[in-house]
Amino acid sequence: MKDNHQRPSVTVDIVIFSIREDELQVLLVRRDIDPFKEKWALPGGFVKIEENLEEAATRELREETGVKDVYLEQLYTFGDVKRDPRERVITIAYMALINSENIKVEGKTDVSDARWFAIKKLPLLAFDHKKIIEYSLKRLMWKFEYTSVAFSLLPKEFTISKVQKIYEIVFDKIFDKRNFAKKLLSLNVLEEKGIKKDVSHRPPMLYSIKKNIPKIIEILKV
Amino acid sequence: MKDNHQRPSVTVDIVIFSIREDELQVLLVRRDIDPFKEKWALPGGFVKIEENLEEAATRELREETGVKDVYLEQLYTFGDVKRDPRERVITIAYMALINSENIKVEGKTDVSDARWFAIKKLPLLAFDHKKIIEYSLKRLMWKFEYTSVAFSLLPKEFTISKVQKIYEIVFDKIFDKRNFAKKLLSLNVLEEKGIKKDVSHRPPMLYSIKKNIPKIIEILKV
DNA sequence: TGAATAGTGTCTTTCAGACAATATGCC
DNA sequence: GGCATATTGTCTGAAAGACACTATTCA
Numbered sequence: 001m002k003d004n005h006q007r008p009s010v011t012v013d014i015v016i017f018s019i020r021e022d023e024l025q026v027l028l029v030r031r032d033i034d035p036f037k038e039k040w041a042l043p044g045g046f047v048k049i050e051e052n053l054e055e056a057a058t059r060e061l062r063e064e065t066g067v068k069d070v071y072l073e074q075l076y077t078f079g080d081v082k083r084d085p086r087e088r089v090i091t092i093a094y095m096a097l098i099n100s101e102n103i104k105v106e107g108k109t110d111v112s113d114a115r116w117f118a119i120k121k122l123p124l125l126a127f128d129h130k131k132i133i134e135y136s137l138k139r140l141m142w143k144f145e146y147t148s149v150a151f152s153l154l155p156k157e158f159t160i161s162k163v164q165k166i167y168e169i170v171f172d173k174i175f176d177k178r179n180f181a182k183k184l185l186s187l188n189v190l191e192e193k194g195i196k197k198d199v200s201h202r203p204p205m206l207y208s209i210k211k212n213i214p215k216i217i218e219i220l221k222v
Numbered sequence: 223m224k225d226n227h228q229r230p231s232v233t234v235d236i237v238i239f240s241i242r243e244d245e246l247q248v249l250l251v252r253r254d255i256d257p258f259k260e261k262w263a264l265p266g267g268f269v270k271i272e273e274n275l276e277e278a279a280t281r282e283l284r285e286e287t288g289v290k291d292v293y294l295e296q297l298y299t300f301g302d303v304k305r306d307p308r309e310r311v312i313t314i315a316y317m318a319l320i321n322s323e324n325i326k327v328e329g330k331t332d333v334s335d336a337r338w339f340a341i342k343k344l345p346l347l348a349f350d351h352k353k354i355i356e357y358s359l360k361r362l363m364w365k366f367e368y369t370s371v372a373f374s375l376l377p378k379e380f381t382i383s384k385v386q387k388i389y390e391i392v393f394d395k396i397f398d399k400r401n402f403a404k405k406l407l408s409l410n411v412l413e414e415k416g417i418k419k420d421v422s423h424r425p426p427m428l429y430s431i432k433k434n435i436p437k438i439i440e441i442l443k444v
Numbered sequence: 445t446g447a448a449t450a451g452t453g454t455c456t457t458t459c460a461g462a463c464a465a466t467a468t469g470c471c
Numbered sequence: 472g473g474c475a476t477a478t479t480g481t482c483t484g485a486a487a488g489a490c491a492c493t494a495t496t497c498a
């Protein structure tokens with residue numbers, strides 16, 4: 001290999017989704033340096049020379065949210081020459097799905113400020129991060145239709161109506177309760193975990209997802 | 223941005239698919255330098271510092287095959303620390319689909335040797351290129367199920383049985399002629415282009431694909 | 445018993461998939 | 472007429488989607 005080529009910088013950026021306040025939200029950090037100082041941006045940073053890409057993404061995720069063991073998926077690599085005004089930066093975008101109940105510390109970040117934003121009310125974003133989030137939302141919906149990633153947004157035990165709720169949030173659409181439950185249960189990926197207590201109405205069945213279910217399960221066609 | 227980070231090299235590698243001799247084939251080049259000298263590898267090369275990723279992929283594709291205006295899609299980025307024994311190299315893999323009839327010159331390459339290989343009879347491959355090809359085959363099948371990319375492997379005008387043929391090759395499976403035609407025509411993405419001549423049997427209808435058809439059309443569930 | 449949510453069944457329509465006979469053009 | 476491939480329709484079973492009533496717990 002000839003060594004006379006200029007090397008770009010390489011970063012990872014992570015679109016961290018969670019369901020909070022009955023909305024689909026994304027975690028953003030406020031930049032404290034130029035360019036785009038004071039603007040909001042995706043959490044991310046340089047890939048270290050001795051670090052795999054997924055390790056870099058996992059590290060950034062932990063630094064921002066303190067969570068581990070979350071769903072993490074490589075999305076797409078954005079590398080337009082002018083996407084960073086300073087120098088050539090290629091970024092590998094990842095998507096993470098976390099159940100907000102798992103987040104211990106919200107401000108556990110070295111960046112000045114971190115906040116959750118509803119996907120429908122994003123602030124002005126640095127770089128091409130708007131494009132990255134739009135892309136990741138498409139991917140998220142696709143994944144909701146064809147896989148079981150939705151359960152990554154829920155705690156270990158959940159009710160059917162909680163599952164339906166996050167589908168309705170992600171697709172911004174109401175589903176029929178009977179058809180939804182029929183479809184979900186027919187997939188044979190859930191197991192009963194007993195009745196939920198402490199509710200002032202008919203108590204629902206709790207479910208958890210079985211181990212080792214196939215990746216593609218075609219939950220919902222929308 | 224601090225400038226004290228080490229930069230990896232970044233390349234693009236392209237999985238170029240075509241249907242040839244009733245097989246799904248991939249174009250490979252033989253390496254004439256170490257490491258993996260004499261081994262076969264995916265066509266690819268460094269991303270230039272002033273070149274977008276897709277431009278780099280397009281350029282490499284043209285250098286190897288002489289074709290332009292082909293289907294090109296970014297697949298996935300492979301960046302394991304040890305995937306290149308010399309130094310850190312992150313590669314952005316692309317998939318290209320070409321209709322072999324369009325290839326003008328096969329040996330139009332600066333690499334010592336380029337050859338088509340059946341996907342089922344691949345030689346020993348350099349780096350992690352076997353993994354990349356396996357990944358791209360999965361993506362290709364996925365795309366065949368849910369989109370109209372299959373037509374990128376065909377000339378402008380084609381018969382229904384040619385379409386069925388490439389589906390059978392890609393999925394390595396025989397489909398029922400009546401059901402296939404029924405499904406394909408019901409999608410309403412084809413237009414008739416007249417009757418093919420010069421065949422010594424009942425002449426088939428030629429079709430072309432309409433402009434501006436939606437990306438997701440769910441051609442075949444396999 | 446009223447409020448709140450859980451849980452459940454039927455009917456209709458659509459579509460995938462199994463299956464084979466006839467049509468056309470060339471020799 | 473024989474050969475080669477093109478073209479086409481029906482039936483069945485499964486699943487999607489429309490639709491509403493009963494059940495359970497607590498206050």
